[in-house]
Every structure is written in structure tokens, then in C-alpha cells.
Amino acid sequence: MPGAPRRTPLHRKTPRSKSACWVLTVTLTVYTLAPPVTMSFSEDLKRLNAARWRVAGGLTIAMMVLYFGFIGLVAFNKPLLATLLRPGLSLGMLMGVLVIVWAWVLIWIYVRWANRDYDAGVAALRESL
Amino acid sequence: MTSGLGDPNAVAITGFFLFIALSLGITYFAARRTRSAEHFYAAGRSITALQNGLALAGDYMSAASFLGIAGLVALSGFDGLIYSIGFLVGWPIVMFLIAEPLRNLGRYTFSDVVAFRLRQAPVRVAAAAGSLAVVAFYLIAQMVGAGTLIQLLFGLPYELAVIIVGAVMLVYVLFGGMIATTWVQIVKAVLLLFGAFLLAAFALARFGFNPLALFQAASDQYGAGVLAPGALVSDPIEAFSLGLALMLGTAGLPHILMRFYTVPDARTARTSVSYATAFIGIFYLLTFILGFGAMVIVGQDAIRGVDAGGNMAALLLADAVGGPGFMGFISAVAFATILAVVAGLTLAGAAALSHDLWVHVIKGGTASEKEQLRVARISSASLGVLAIVLGIAFQGQNVAYMVGLAFAIAASANFPALLLSVFWRNFTTRAAQASMLTGTATSLLLIYLSPTIQVDVLGNAAAIFPLRNPGIVSIPLAFLVAVVVAVLWPEPDAQKGFADLERRVHLGATEPS
Numbered sequence: 001m002p003g004a005p006r007r008t009p010l011h012r013k014t015p016r017s018k019s020a021c022w023v024l025t026v027t028l029t030v031y032t033l034a035p036p037v038t039m040s041f042s043e044d045l046k047r048l049n050a051a052r053w054r055v056a057g058g059l060t061i062a063m064m065v066l067y068f069g070f071i072g073l074v075a076f077n078k079p080l081l082a083t084l085l086r087p088g089l090s091l092g093m094l095m096g097v098l099v100i101v102w103a104w105v106l107i108w109i110y111v112r113w114a115n116r117d118y119d120a121g122v123a124a125l126r127e128s129l
Numbered sequence: 130m131t132s133g134l135g136d137p138n139a140v141a142i143t144g145f146f147l148f149i150a151l152s153l154g155i156t157y158f159a160a161r162r163t164r165s166a167e168h169f170y171a172a173g174r175s176i177t178a179l180q181n182g183l184a185l186a187g188d189y190m191s192a193a194s195f196l197g198i199a200g201l202v203a204l205s206g207f208d209g210l211i212y213s214i215g216f217l218v219g220w221p222i223v224m225f226l227i228a229e230p231l232r233n234l235g236r237y238t239f240s241d242v243v244a245f246r247l248r249q250a251p252v253r254v255a256a257a258a259g260s261l262a263v264v265a266f267y268l269i270a271q272m273v274g275a276g277t278l279i280q281l282l283f284g285l286p287y288e289l290a291v292i293i294v295g296a297v298m299l300v301y302v303l304f305g306g307m308i309a310t311t312w313v314q315i316v317k318a319v320l321l322l323f324g325a326f327l328l329a330a331f332a333l334a335r336f337g338f339n340p341l342a343l344f345q346a347a348s349d350q351y352g353a354g355v356l357a358p359g360a361l362v363s364d365p366i367e368a369f370s371l372g373l374a375l376m377l378g379t380a381g382l383p384h385i386l387m388r389f390y391t392v393p394d395a396r397t398a399r400t401s402v403s404y405a406t407a408f409i410g411i412f413y414l415l416t417f418i419l420g421f422g423a424m425v426i427v428g429q430d431a432i433r434g435v436d437a438g439g440n441m442a443a444l445l446l447a448d449a450v451g452g453p454g455f456m457g458f459i460s461a462v463a464f465a466t467i468l469a470v471v472a473g474l475t476l477a478g479a480a481a482l483s484h485d486l487w488v489h490v491i492k493g494g495t496a497s498e499k500e501q502l503r504v505a506r507i508s509s510a511s512l513g514v515l516a517i518v519l520g521i522a523f524q525g526q527n528v529a530y531m532v533g534l535a536f537a538i539a540a541s542a543n544f545p546a547l548l549l550s551v552f553w554r555n556f557t558t559r560a561a562q563a564s565m566l567t568g569t570a571t572s573l574l575l576i577y578l579s580p581t582i583q584v585d586v587l588g589n590a591a592a593i594f595p596l597r598n599p600g601i602v603s604i605p606l607a608f609l610v611a612v613v614v615a616v617l618w619p620e621p622d623a624q625k626g627f628a629d630l631e632r633r634v635h636l637g638a639t640e641p642s
Contacts, residue, residue: 048635053552056225063221064376067214071372074211074358075365081207082357088345090356093417096210100410103221110225111403119396122635 041128048121055113059106066102070095140454141282144461148316149297152468155312159305166501169306170237170480176311176391182404184311185388187318189216189379189405190412191267191470192274192463193532195321198413199446200439202420203432206347206355209420212533213413215372219379220406227380228402229395230551233637234630238477239386239543240485243550243565245633246626247558249494253485255565259542260383260485262569263535264478264512265519267384268471270531272520274440275467277528281441282460288521295517298472302479302509307391310472317462317469322408324462325415328443331450332422340418346425355424367596371533374600378536381543384477395637422446440528475512482508533598534576541568541603549611551634554627560615568607575599 073081073095081092163169176184194216201209235241240256272291279290301309336342347355379385389398423432423442426449435441444463448456483504488496496504523531546564549556575594576582583592596602 045632045635049631052635060222060225063218063225067218067376068369068372070214071211071368075368078358082353084353084356086341088341088343088348088356090207090353092207092357093210093344096207096214096417097414099214100217100414103218103406104410106221107224107403107406110221111399114229114399115396126636 041125044121044125044128048118048125051121052118055110055118059110063103063106067099070099138282138453138457138460140457141460141464142457144458145464148320148461148465148468151316152297152301152309152313152465155316156301156305156309159309159312162308163304163306165498166237166484166505168308169502169505170387170476170484171390172307172311174391174393178392178397178400179404180311180315181388181392181397181401182408183318184314184391185385185401185405186408186412187314187321187466187469188384188388188473189409190318190321190466191271191532192278192467193270193528194412194416195325195466196274196278196440196443196463197438197528197532198416199419199423199443200432200436200441202416203423203427203442204429204439205359206351206421206424207357208359210417211358211368211371212375213416215375216379217406217410217413218376220402220409222376223380223385224399224402224406226548226551227386228389228398230634231386231547232389232392232395232398233633233635234551235390237387237390237484238480239381239383239547240481240489243546243561244489245550246623246630247550247556247561247620250490251558252561252565253489255562255569256543256546257481257485259381259538259546259565259569260481261478262542262573263381263383263539264474264481265515266531266535266538267382268474268478268512268516269519269523269526270528270535271467271471271474272516273523273526273531274528275464275471276520276524277436277440278460278463278467281436282444287524291520292517294468294471295513295520298468298475298516299510299513301468301472302475302513303506306505307387307476310469310476311388311391313465313472314469317465318408320462321466322412324459325412325419328447328450328455328459329415329418329422331455332426332446333418335426335450343418343421343425347421350425351429355421364596366601367598370596370598370601373604374533374537374540374598377540377544377600377604379539381539381541381547382536383481383539383543384473386547387477387480419443419446422450426450438528471516475509475516478512479505479508482512530581534572537576537598537600537603538569538572540600541572541607543568545604545607545611549608549615551630553615554624555615555619556611557615557618557620557623559618559620560611563614564607564611567610568603571603571606572599575603 081090083091085091085094167173198209198212201212231239231242234245240253243256244252275294276287276291279285280287301313344356392398392401423446427445432439432442432445444456444459447459487504488501542565545568546561550561576599578592578594579597580592581597583589
């Protein structure tokens with residue numbers, strides 16, 4: 001699509017993704033310069049790469065925090081999870097359902113981001129080849 | 130309570146034969162389209178997002194999930210739900226970290242991704258070892274489940290039941306390859322979701338369609354303890370170990386990872402995971418209802434009376450709320466479930482043997498289409514025979530637990546190397562090899578030293594390793610070994626290849642280079 005406006009949503013930084021970026025950088029990701037095809041291509045790829053793993057890493061951490069929080073309560077605070085919120089519904093069961101719903105919500109956020117921002121970035125990158 | 134278990138059930142038998150006839154019909158049409166390795170392993174990359182979502186869900190909702198978890202919840206309440214939840218949370222991890230890079234980097238197996246910029250042969254040998262270990266444990270669980278189910282339903286001898294399942298499944302895989310396996314999986318997933326939904330609705334109807342009334346009845350009958358964590362996960366470290374293995378294991382299951390190659394591109398892979406997670410989530414929420422429903426309506430003593438592990442809880446519930454006809458339908462669905470999952474596992478194992486070991490290690494990466502297909506079929510047939518032998522040898526093992534171990538091996542052997550190969554520039558061939566072999570060996574060894582084998586099977590007084598699930602030791606160890614080996618023995622060629630990998634992670638293989 002010649003002349004299509006170049007979208008730049010990948011430059012956005014949110015607090016959530018910033019902390020995730022930090023953790024990922026420290027632990028696993030060493031994102032690097034791409035091959036020098038053109039200056040703008042390698043810069044764009046670098047930015048796209050960073051954005052993708054910032055979002056993916058942030059969402060992964062968000063999933064792990066809630067899930068291992070749940071497992072932590074199962075392991076260390078059984079009486080709390082046994083608290084009855086109303087007859088037939090314990091806090092533990094509500095949390096269990098919430099973990100499943102949380103997984104759906106995070107996946108929905110990811111797909112929304114990927115379909116709009118990430119795919120636009122990939123398309124732009126393909127064009128600049 | 131009397132049930133029709135053990136007597137031949139007309140609806141169940143008709144259901145079995147209808148499913149087998151339908152799936153063989155699918156196989157016939159698939160066989161005519163299976164002409165190349167790409168068809169055999171990846172269904173010609175023609176599967177849509179919704180189809181793949183259903184097939185992924187079908188692969189994942191195995192007999193262990195349906196029968197095992199329903200039984201676990203029926204017998205131990207909340208503790209069983211820990212499995213339901215753990216099995217689901219692996220999917221966001223697959224979505225965020227694995228699915229799209231995998232689709233863009235590989236062709237048929239996850240080893241393609243690990244070996245992308247590393248030396249092919251050593252990586253593929255290690256990856257095949259990990260894959261085959263996972264497939265073997267998973268196959269044992271499914272075959273034992275199949276044998277027990279058919280034995281209980283029809284009074285057919287266990288061995289004969291296992292042989293029938295192995296033989297029918299082999300027909301799908303040998304002739305129809307991934308196209309037949311995928312469509313069998315789709316049909317089964319729809320049947321299973323429909324069956325579970327109907328069963329839950331029938332059970333809930335007795336409680337005014339109010340799940341809380343059902344849970345309240347369970348708590349009135351068996352004590353408030355059934356709604357809270359109890360004895361099943363008594364040790365905190367054990368809880369974390371199980372949780373870690375369930376969460377990371379999904380992203381290392383070869384038969385699941387292989388499905389991402391059946392879709393045309395990364396975006397379709399992405400959409401298919403969201404469908405799969407929706408279906409699987411709904412299914413696991415239904416297991417809450419099925420488990421507690423069986424606990425209240427059938428009763429724990431009646432469930433234990435039929436099978437000590439509780440594996441028949443869902444079928445007994447079907448009998449209680451819908452009569453023998455409905456139980457026959459649910460039995461046929463459970464049978465279809467096992468057949469489809471076994472076929473998927475065999476195909477994944479065959480891909481490890483033929484694509485990774487034969488083509489890339491023995492033949493150095495070049496083999497004609499004809500040869501690839503022939504070797505893939507020979508591998509499938511050998512694995513089918515192996516599955517039958519293992520199923521007979523491991524008769525009486527706990528089904529859900531065996532699947533838990535398969536997850537632990539997958540999370541330790543495959544996941545760390547797969548993740549690091551995509552993310553870490555300095556990852557090396559030796560590190561991949563060391564990580565995958567350490568993960569496989571450690572998890573297998575610790576399982577052998579665990580109370581399950583030492584105390585329950587061998588009858589020793591105590592076990593050398595205290596945990597039943599090895600994940601908390603074997604997963605971090607596989608990561609640690611990878612990092613240490615990569616730092617000590619750097620591989621400049623692998624670092625150079627990382628730039629190409631990074632580009633392909635985003636752009637895929639189609640882009641002109």
C-alpha cells in the first residue's frame with residue numbers, strides 16, 4: 001500500500017510494559033541490532049522486536065503473578081481460601097474462576113494489541129524491505 | 130446405586146461404531162490429499178484458525194482431563210480444581226511467548242526452531258529424546274485410560290481394548306496423516322464440549338441451575354472442606370512444583386506445538402490460540418460442575434466402588450442424570466477423545482523420529498518426499514506398536530497423574546531450550562543439548578526416586594526424593610545448565626545467526642531475503 005500512513009503505536013510506553021521490559025532485559029532478552037539492510041529497516045525491526053517482547057513479557061508476568069499468587073495461597077494460607085463468601089462459594093473457588101477469566105482477559109488484550117499495532121508494524125517493515 | 134457399567138450398552142456401542150465409521154471416512158478423504166511430507170505432518174498448512182483452535186482444544190482435553198479431573202474433583206473437591214486451573218494457565222504462555230515465533234521459524238517440529246541457528250544434528254538428537262519421553266508418558270496415560278474405560282463399559286479384556294485403540298488410531302495416522310488427525314480431533318472436540326455441556330446442564334437442572342446451590346449441597350454432605358484446599362496438595366513446595374510444571378509444560382508438548390504448523394501464517398496461529406483458550410477454559414469451568422455434580426448426585430462411595438481413582442465419575446453422573454442411553458453417548462465421546470489424542474501423540478512422536486532423527490541427523494537434511502513419507506509411516510507404525518505394548522505393561526497406573534508427569538518432562542526438557550533459542554542471542558548448540566538432556570534425565574530420574582515409584586509402586590518405606598512432581602527442581606536446573614554452558618563455551622556462529630532469526634520471528638519465511 002504505497003502512501004499508507006506509517007503507524008507508530010509501537011513507540012508508546014506504558015508503565016506496565018516498562019517494568020516488564022526491565023525484567024526481561026535482565027533475565028533473558030538481549031535485543032540487538034538487526035542486519036544492516038537499510039538504516040530504517042534495522043531500526044524499525046529493533047523497535048518492533050522490543051515492543052513485541054515488552055508486551056509479551058508484561059502479559060506473561062501478569063499471568064504468573066496471579067497464578068502463583070493463587071498457588072501461594074493454596075500452599076501457605078488454606079484457611080483464607082476456605083473463607084465462605086456466601087453459602088456454597090469459598091474464596092478459593094472464586095479465585096480459581098478468576099484465574100481462568102484473567103487468562104482470557106490477558107489473551108484478549110494481547111490479540112487486540114497484536115492485530116492492530118503489531119501487525120501494522122510487521123506490514124510496515126515488509127514494505128520497507 | 131446400580132449402573133449399567135460392565136454390561137454392553139447399545140447406545141455406547143452404536144456411538145463407538147458411528148465415530149469409528151465417521152473418522153475412517155475422514156481418513157479416506159484425507160488419504161487422497163496426503164501426498165507430501167507437508168501434508169503428512171502439517172495438513173498442507175491449510176487449517177483455519179477456528180479449526181485449529183478446536184483441534185488444539187481436542188488435543189488438550191484428553192481422557193485425563195475429562196475423566197481424571199472430574200473424578201479428582203468428585204473425590205477431593207477443591208484440590209481437583211487446582212489441576213483444572215493449572216492446565217489452563219499454560220495457554221497464555223503459549224500465546225505470548227511461543228506460538229507465533231514457532232510458526233514463523235519452523236516447518237514440522239519444535240526442534241526446527243531450536244536448531245534454527247544452531248548445529249542441526251546434536252540439537253535434533255537431544256530434542257527428539259525429550260519429545261519421545263513426553264510422548265511415551267502421555268501415550269501410557271491415554272492407553273491405560275482407554276483400556277480401563279472399554280473394559281469397564283463392555284467387559285472386554287483390557288489387552289484387547291488397548292490393541293483395538295492402537296490399531297484404529299494407526300489407520301488415521303498412517304493413511305490420513307495430519308489432515309485426518311486434525312479432523313478427527315475437531316469432531317471429537319465438538320462432541321466433547323457438547324457432551325460436557327449437556328451433562329453439566331442436566332446435573333445443574335437438579336439445583337435450579339444455580340452452581341452455588343450445587344456446591345452448597347456438596348459442602349452439606351461432605352463438609353465445608355470440599356470447597357477449600359485440602360490434603361491432596363499438602364506440602365507447599367509440592368504445590369509450587371505441580372503449578373510450575375502444569376503452567377510451563379503446555380509450551381513444551383510436542384503434539385500441541387506441532388499444530389501451529391498446520392495453519393497458513395503466524396496471525397492465524399495467534400487467533401487459533403484464542404479460540405483454543407476459550408474452548409478449554411469453558412471446558413475446565415464445566416469440570417467444576419461435573420466433579421461436584423458427581424460428588425453429590427452419585428456419591429463418593431459409589432464412585433470409589435467402581436474405580437478407586439474416581440475415573441468413572443463423569444460416566445456415573447451421566448447414568449444418574451440421563452440414564453443408560455446418555456451414559457452410552459458420554460462413553461462414546463470419551464472413547465473418541467482417547468482415540469484422537471493417541472493419534473495426535475503418535476504423529477508427534479513419528480515427526481521426532483523421522484523428520485528430526487532420520488532426515489536431519491542420519492540423512493544430513495536431504496531426503497526425497499517419497500522417502501520422508503515412507504519413513505514417517507514406518508515410525509508411526511512402530512510407535513503404534515510401542516503404544517500398545519506400553520499400555521498393556523502399565524495397566525493400573527493413575528491416568529491423570531501420568532499426564533502430570535508428561536507435563537513435568539515437557540516443561541523441563543523442551544520448554545527452556547525452546548524459549549532460550551528464540552530469546553537469547555548467546556544461546557549455543559552445546560547449551561541446547563545440555564539443557565534438553567539435563568531436563569529429560571533429571572525429570573525422569575526424580576520421578577523414579579519420588580514417593581510415587583519408591584513407596585506406591587516398589588513398596589519401599591521412604592523415597593529418596595520427597596516430591597511427587599519434579600518440576601521445581603528440573604525446570605530451573607534445565608535453565609541454569611543452559612546459561613552456564615552457553616557462558617562457558619560461546620558459539621560465534623550461533624550469535625551471527627541470531628539476527629536472521631530475529632527477522633524471521635516477525636516476518637516469517639515468505640519475505641524475500
